[in-house]
Amino acid sequence: MDKYFVYLGLVLAVIIFIPLYRILRGPTLFDRMLGAGAVGTKTMVLIIVIGLIFNRLDMFIDITLAYAVLNFIGTIAVAKYLTATKTRGRR
Amino acid sequence: MTWNFILGNLIVSAGAFFLLVGSVGLVRLPDFYSRAHATGKSDTLGIILTTLGLIVHEGLTLNSVKLALLLVFVGLTSPTGTHALTRAAFRSGLKPWFAKDDPRPRSCPTEADDCPLDDAPEPKDDD
Numbered sequence: 001m002d003k004y005f006v007y008l009g010l011v012l013a014v015i016i017f018i019p020l021y022r023i024l025r026g027p028t029l030f031d032r033m034l035g036a037g038a039v040g041t042k043t044m045v046l047i048i049v050i051g052l053i054f055n056r057l058d059m060f061i062d063i064t065l066a067y068a069v070l071n072f073i074g075t076i077a078v079a080k081y082l083t084a085t086k087t088r089g090r091r
Numbered sequence: 092m093t094w095n096f097i098l099g100n101l102i103v104s105a106g107a108f109f110l111l112v113g114s115v116g117l118v119r120l121p122d123f124y125s126r127a128h129a130t131g132k133s134d135t136l137g138i139i140l141t142t143l144g145l146i147v148h149e150g151l152t153l154n155s156v157k158l159a160l161l162l163v164f165v166g167l168t169s170p171t172g173t174h175a176l177t178r179a180a181f182r183s184g185l186k187p188w189f190a191k192d193d194p195r196p197r198s199c200p201t202e203a204d205d206c207p208l209d210d211a212p213e214p215k216d217d218d
Contacts, residue, residue: 004100008103008104008107011107012107012110015107015110015111015114018111018114018115018117018118019114019117019118019130021118022117022118022126027123028123028180028185030123030127030176030177030179030180030185031123031126033176034117034123034126034127034130034173034176035117037130037134037169037172037173037176038113038114038117038130038134041110041134041135041137041138041165041169042110042114042134044138044165045106045107045110045137045138045141048141048142048145048158052145057149057154058153058154058157061154061157061158061161062157064161065157065160065161065164068161068164068165068168069164071172072168072169072171072172075172075173075175075176076171076172076175078176078179079172079175079176079178079179080175080179082179082180082183083178083179083182083183
């Protein structure tokens, strides 16, 4: 049964690399930020699964909460900055 | 192999499937707004289902309470972040993509990444 979470972690580690295409080759800045947010969301799930594999779920949940707060604040800050500075579909 | 292991693993697998759907939509769809539509909802549903499956897997412990707090927090903040980013894009003048305005053939809509975003001239890199 522990094998299930190892395989799930491997699948998530592959899924994380798919939005990197959009980060590297997004036409606008907003696409890149959207890809960064998607990578952050998938990283949160991967951190919880790693905590289950290592049997230290209590510690890894706290790390995940901190990561969720950082991801949210980063997205909000970049959205606020891009609203303030009128980028017109800037690359 | 008890019932909560099987049910939890099923729900976690469904969440991983939705995370995969969100990633594929982020790569395949033609413009920013449809990409935000794909990844905003699918990723939120994926992480909610994954956390819910782990709560079922854990049972009633302190860890499952913390996972429930994480579920509530992510369910509130992930759509808010996507909405703020989309509103910033709309207010800064990013035009949505329409299929009828695109001169390219319908068979390769993802090639719309390479065309200019609107009719305005390209902004100069002055800052």
